[in-house]
Amino acid sequence: MNRTVLGTGLLAVVVIVALLASGLGRDPHRMTSPLVGRAAPPFKLPSLEDGREVTLDSLRDRPVVLNFWASWCAECRGEHELLNRAAGMLEPSVRFVGVVHRDRPESALAFLEAHGAAYPFVLDPGDRTAIAYGIYGIPETFFIDRNGTVVAKHIGPLDARSLAVYLRKAAGSS
Amino acid sequence: MTTLLCLLLAGNAGLPAADIERRTQEIAALLRCPVCQGASVADSPSAMAVGMKAEVRDLVAKGQDEEQILRHFEASYGEFVRLRPPLRGINWAVWLAPVLALLVGGLVVVRVYRRACAVPTTTRVRPPGRLLWGVLTTFTVAGLFLFVSISTERRGAGRALTGEVPSRRAVLDDALRRDPNNLETHLDLAQLHLGRDELMEAYAETEFVLARSPRNPRALAYQAPVRLAMGQAQDALKLLRQALEQDPELVDAWRHLMLVHALIGDFDKAEQVVAEITKFRPEQEKVFRPLLEKARRRVAEHGPVPESDGGAHRRRTPAPKPRVRTVAGVLDADLSLHIAPGATIFITLRPAGQPSGPPLAAKRLTAAAFPMAFEIGSADSMLGRDLPERLRLEARVDSDGDPITRGAGDPTATADGVSLGADGLRLTVQRGPRSVVADDRGSKLSSNPDGGR
Numbered sequence: 284m285n286r287t288v289l290g291t292g293l294l295a296v297v298v299i300v301a302l303l304a305s306g307l308g309r310d311p312h313r314m315t316s317p318l319v320g321r322a323a324p325p326f327k328l329p330s331l332e333d334g335r336e337v338t339l340d341s342l343r344d345r346p347v348v349l350n351f352w353a354s355w356c357a358e359c360r361g362e363h364e365l366l367n368r369a370a371g372m373l374e375p376s377v378r379f380v381g382v383v384h385r386d387r388p389e390s391a392l393a394f395l396e397a398h399g400a401a402y403p404f405v406l407d408p409g410d411r412t413a414i415a416y417g418i419y420g421i422p423e424t425f426f427i428d429r430n431g432t433v434v435a436k437h438i439g440p441l442d443a444r445s446l447a448v449y450l451r452k453a454a455g456s457s
Numbered sequence: 458m459t460t461l462l463c464l465l466l467a468g469n470a471g472l473p474a475a476d477i478e479r480r481t482q483e484i485a486a487l488l489r490c491p492v493c494q495g496a497s498v499a500d501s502p503s504a505m506a507v508g509m510k511a512e513v514r515d516l517v518a519k520g521q522d523e524e525q526i527l528r529h530f531e532a533s534y535g536e537f538v539r540l541r542p543p544l545r546g547i548n549w550a551v552w553l554a555p556v557l558a559l560l561v562g563g564l565v566v567v568r569v570y571r572r573a574c575a576v577p578t579t580t581r582v583r584p585p586g587r588l589l590w591g592v593l594t595t596f597t598v599a600g601l602f603l604f605v606s607i608s609t610e611r612r613g614a615g616r617a618l619t620g621e622v623p624s625r626r627a628v629l630d631d632a633l634r635r636d637p638n639n640l641e642t643h644l645d646l647a648q649l650h651l652g653r654d655e656l657m658e659a660y661a662e663t664e665f666v667l668a669r670s671p672r673n674p675r676a677l678a679y680q681a682p683v684r685l686a687m688g689q690a691q692d693a694l695k696l697l698r699q700a701l702e703q704d705p706e707l708v709d710a711w712r713h714l715m716l717v718h719a720l721i722g723d724f725d726k727a728e729q730v731v732a733e734i735t736k737f738r739p740e741q742e743k744v745f746r747p748l749l750e751k752a753r754r755r756v757a758e759h760g761p762v763p764e765s766d767g768g769a770h771r772r773r774t775p776a777p778k779p780r781v782r783t784v785a786g787v788l789d790a791d792l793s794l795h796i797a798p799g800a801t802i803f804i805t806l807r808p809a810g811q812p813s814g815p816p817l818a819a820k821r822l823t824a825a826a827f828p829m830a831f832e833i834g835s836a837d838s839m840l841g842r843d844l845p846e847r848l849r850l851e852a853r854v855d856s857d858g859d860p861i862t863r864g865a866g867d868p869t870a871t872a873d874g875v876s877l878g879a880d881g882l883r884l885t886v887q888r889g890p891r892s893v894v895a896d897d898r899g900s901k902l903s904s905n906p907d908g909g910r
Binding site: 288289291292293295296298299300302303305307315316317318321324385409410411413414415416417418419420444447448 | 491492504505508509511512530531532533534535547550557561565568590593594597601604605655657658661
């Protein structure tokens with residue numbers, strides 16, 4: 284009986300140690316998206332400017348930067364200049380799309396008129412595209428390669444350095 | 458309204474609207490709201506949860522079952538979106554552990570109770586088996602404790618148990634957010650990029666540092682491998698020699714020097730570097746040797762790194778920024794002042810002879826141990842304009858850390874007529890009008906009569 288108890292105790296310890304060993308090595312800050320490495324969810328969304336439909340399919344064959352944002356979000360406003368400048372330089376070899384998330388179209392338009400828009404912006408009625416992309420909050424940006432595979436997701440405002448790294452990933456992975 | 462909507466949506470699946478609503482609520486209660494993460498989609502008032510619930514309703518109406526709908530959301534958000542972890546993989550442990558623990562605990566209690574009843578109190582002795590059991594348990598618990606301590610130690614910052622374990626990159630990014638001009642942080646980042654072969658990023662960081670501190674040995678050393686990759690081997694060697702002139706013991710510079718020599722096929726020189734460094738850092742031989750062998754294998758396989766002729770290729774590389782001109786020196790404080798470490802010091806440059814008005818350049822320093830080095834130049838220019846040749850330099854210890862307000866008693870030191878490019882200035886901050894200024898390069902300086910204003 285003593286041996287049974289000892290064996291059970293040791294087994295429990297081994298299980299606990301194995302759990303700790305796998306858990307303690309992880310970085311709990313890392314938020315991975317299950318979409319990375321998979322096909323980007325397709326979308327067909329009306330353009331903010333004229334209501335014309337923009338689809339993911341129509342952007343194929345080029346890396347796509349899909350940025351979820353709103354004019355009321357301070358961090359989105361902060362990163363807008365960087366994205367706009369990058370789009371101005373890289374379009375059309377890289378396609379940029381801004382998805383307006385939970386914002387009044389007139390507010391979004393007013394902001395873009397004041398600050399410029401070098402790439403198309405689309406509306407997301409009912410947040411369907413945001414949910415399909417697993418959005419938690421904004422800004423969130425997805426980098427999709429020319430085959431339509433999500434190569435990276437960035438949560439929070441982008442900086443120039445990270446943008447360069449992601450773009451290289453999106454351009455080079457196909 | 459909702460019922461009407463449900464009736465419309467229910468079309469294909471043929472479910473009554475009330476059933477759809479009930480199923481929607483049940484399934485929404487199993488989904489975590491991505492915005493208020495402690496609440497379910499059914500309970501959360503957030504707009505995202507409302508959108509998710511509408512989507513659940515659509516899927517129910519289309520006839521999808523609970524598992525299909527949960528998987529649908531899992532594809533976007535991951536397993537995290539399920540409030541109840543599914544029975545797979547490591548999750549089994551979460552479900553089984555409490556049951557197992559209860560079972561084992563119960564057995565132990567029953568066993569101990571039976572023993573206690575069976576053995577008369579007077580004859581109870583401790584058998585040697587029990588002693589062994591006790592010793593083993595103690596060792597196991599101690600081992601487990603040690604294991605957890607070592608693991609948490611490795612994770613650094615003592616924050617392992619709170620789950621706050623940022624990566625090295627995150628730590629550096631965070632440090633830069635707090636202090637964007639910290640050159641050491643930029644250099645650490647450059648080093649990190651080099652290790653990951655992100656040469657353009659490493660180049661950008663070293664350029665940032667060199668614009669502010671043109672002779673920084675680490676920046677020079679870290680830019681060398683980038684230059685080598687650009688086909689500028691001779692420039693890389695020049696940078697490394699400059700770096701070693703500044704800091705002859707900078708191991709990184711020696712290592713890159715060895716690698717540049719090796720990668721351009723000059724193994725004799727690479728060997729000389731190894732011999733050189735092992736003279737004063739013998740322990741580095743076991744680091745340098747394997748690297749040299751690796752470089753040797755690479756050259757044998759792919760040939761030496763080609764070198765451009767310095768003309769056509771060079772034009773394609775990023776143009777070096779114009780050399781930033783600075784005023785540098787050492788700031789000392791009168792011992793009677795007792796300036797606390799962490800106090801704010803503003804260093805400003807104005808045109809010579811102008812004791813007031815907006816400064817041309819300003820820099821904020823944090824007081825540490827005196828004497829402390831300072832450097833201010835066109836990189837700190839307020840409007841990005843070039844600085845005039847003759848300047849008035851002022852260092853002021855600020856009592857409230859706000860550059861706009863100026864305390865009457867703020868200890869100050871000034872130097873008027875300083876030449877742009879002067880780098881041997883010595884200033885001593887004092888309270889009151891008598892600021893001591895000296896220049897060991899012999900520039901003409903005047904002690905400022907109104908330094909304490």
